[in-house]
Amino acid sequence: MKFIKNWIPNILTLANLACGMIACWVAAFNIPDFLQNQNSISSKWLLVSPSLFIFASSVFDFLDGFAARILKINTELGKQLDSLADVVSFGVAPSFIIIAYSFMGDYSIFGLFIGLFSAIRLAKFNIDSRQTDSFLGLPVPSSGLIVASLPFVEKNGMLSFMINPWFVTFLIFILCMLMVSEIPLLALKFKNFAIKENLYRWIVILIGAVSLISFGFQGISIAILGYVLVSVIALKFKIE
Numbered sequence: 134m135k136f137i138k139n140w141i142p143n144i145l146t147l148a149n150l151a152c153g154m155i156a157c158w159v160a161a162f163n164i165p166d167f168l169q170n171q172n173s174i175s176s177k178w179l180l181v182s183p184s185l186f187i188f189a190s191s192v193f194d195f196l197d198g199f200a201a202r203i204l205k206i207n208t209e210l211g212k213q214l215d216s217l218a219d220v221v222s223f224g225v226a227p228s229f230i231i232i233a234y235s236f237m238g239d240y241s242i243f244g245l246f247i248g249l250f251s252a253i254r255l256a257k258f259n260i261d262s263r264q265t266d267s268f269l270g271l272p273v274p275s276s277g278l279i280v281a282s283l284p285f286v287e288k289n290g291m292l293s294f295m296i297n298p299w300f301v302t303f304l305i306f307i308l309c310m311l312m313v314s315e316i317p318l319l320a321l322k323f324k325n326f327a328i329k330e331n332l333y334r335w336i337v338i339l340i341g342a343v344s345l346i347s348f349g350f351q352g353i354s355i356a357i358l359g360y361v362l363v364s365v366i367a368l369k370f371k372i373e
Contacts, residue, residue: 257313340363
């Protein structure tokens with residue numbers, strides 16, 4: 134019974150990894166064909182399917198940590214497995230998306246840097262004892278979700294600038310730098326749900342909710358930008 138209990142978070146982590154692997158597979162082998170046929174509704178959903186699997190990975194990534202805290206399970210195996218899953222789901226899979234959709238034009242191969250810097254970020258995180266109540270640098274899932282939101286951006290929509298090759302190139306550079314930076318950011322881990330003790334965390338959640346309601350999946354980038362800005366303000370005043 135204890136063995137099963139100890140493996141509940143790991144099973145959720147493996148679900149995260151499985152979704153990331155499927156996202157890579159769909160982006161590599163199906164998206165080039167889907168881009169040739171975008172007329173049907175089903176094709177439009179297929180075009181964003183890699184992103185949907187990355188979003189699913191983020192749900193499992195949240196649940197494995199939540200389960201570990203609720204069940205009071207903290208193992209080295211779980212820690213390492215979580216990082217390995219994250220580097221695939223939020224590092225390698227987003228790299229596949231950039232390359233498959235040619236978001237950086239002829240230079241889309243440089244999308245690989247998202248995967249490379251994600252690996253560096255996670256390796257640093259695993260050996261850094263400072264990152265408990267806050268993060269140093271942008272968390273890998275946040276970076277991956279920003280890239281995963283790009284296929285939802287409409288070419289003639291309000292946020293169309295986000296899929297301009299030059300903007301994407303700049304975005305990838307910024308994400309890579311933020312991931313390995315020493316900028317302190319809030320960890321959205323609630324010890325309790327009191328507003329006074331978690332004011333800035335609730336503000337981040339509110340910004341995220343408004344962004345998603347207003348722009349759908351395209352709003353993920355705005356939500357994460359809000360998270361970064363609120364974190365900088367909160368930690369500057371030493372209010373977490």
